[in-house]
Each structure stands twice: as structure tokens, then as C-alpha cells.
Amino acid sequence: MAVEIASLLRLFEPRASDPESAAQVAALAADSTKWPNAHRLFDEVRRRWLATTDPLRQGQYVFEELCLKTLYNETAAIDPFDSDSPYYVVPCAIGRARQVGVPVQRVLDIVAPGS
Incomplete structure (x- = not known):
């Protein structure tokens, strides 16, 4: 699922309302050695x-x-x-795609290739 999460974050990054947050989360997702820092970054995103x-x-x-x-x-x-x-990543990604005008099929291509 980590590869899919990183791909979804990259998909939405160009349409982010907060490019700084999007870049930080995408960079963390792309490097598993940074994942222990996800809780700290979660706190920042929640703020x-x-x-x-x-x-x-x-x-x-x-x-x-x-x-x-x-x-x-x-x-x-x-x-x-x-x-x-x-469990909520994919449904939320579909909602996010609709919110920012990304075709839902692009999300499905990432999470369910060949569908």
C-alpha cells in the first residue's frame, strides 16, 4: 500500500491548496526511512x-x-x-479526486491497475 500512497500523493500534489504540506507528506511517503516521523508530521497537518x-x-x-x-x-x-x-485511503482518494478535478480513473489506475 505504501507505493500506492506515494503515487496518490504525487497525483494530487500539483493541485494542492497547501503546496508545502503536500510536498512534505509526499517526500515522507517516498522514503520509508522517514516513516517514523509520520506522527510528528501528522500533528503538523492536523494543526x-x-x-x-x-x-x-x-x-x-x-x-x-x-x-x-x-x-x-x-x-x-x-x-x-x-x-x-x-481502509479509508482509497475512498478518501476518490473523494479528493472529485474535489480537485482529477479523473477518478487515475486513482483507480493506481490502486487497482487493470480495472
């Missing part, structure tokens, strides 16, 4: 989410949070996020 009322930013942050939770849990951390976090 940004709570500070905005912009629906595009909120959509970006919700998706980034799910990705960060999933990657952090892959580190076998002693303080993991909810174990069901990966």
Missing part, C-alpha cells in the same frame, strides 16, 4: 486542518492525515494510530 475553513485545504489535510497514519503504523510503532486507517 493546519484545525486552522482553516477552506474546504479544499480541509480535503487535502484529511487525505494527508490518513496517509500519514497508515505509513506510521507500518513502522511497528508502540503508539500506533487506529488500525483501520488504511
Whole structure:
């Protein structure tokens, strides 16, 4: 799932309302040695989410949070996020695609190649 998460983040990065956050999360996702830092970055993304009322930013942050939770849990951390976090990545990615005008088929090509 990590490869798919990194690909989804790259897919949405050009349409990010907060390019700095998008770049940070995408860089972390692309390097498994950085995944232990996902909890710290999650806290930053959550701070940004709570500070905005912009629906595009909120959509970006919700998706980034799910990705960060999933990657952090892959580190076998002693303080993991909810174990069901990966379940929500794909539905949220589909919603995000619709929100920013990315064809949903591009999401499906990443998460279910050949569909």
C-alpha cells in the first residue's frame, strides 16, 4: 500500500491548496526511512486542518492525515494510530479526486491497475 500512497500523493500534489504540506507528506511517503516521523508530521497537518475553513485545504489535510497514519503504523510503532486507517485511503482518494478535478480513473489506475 505504501507505493500506492506515494503515487496518490504525487497525483494530487500539483493541485494542492497547501503546496508545502503536500510536498512534505509526499517526500515522507517516498522514503520509508522517514516513516517514523509520520506522527510528528501528522500533528503538523492536523494543526493546519484545525486552522482553516477552506474546504479544499480541509480535503487535502484529511487525505494527508490518513496517509500519514497508515505509513506510521507500518513502522511497528508502540503508539500506533487506529488500525483501520488504511481502509479509508482509497475512498478518501476518490473523494479528493472529485474535489480537485482529477479523473477518478487515475486513482483507480493506481490502486487497482487493470480495472
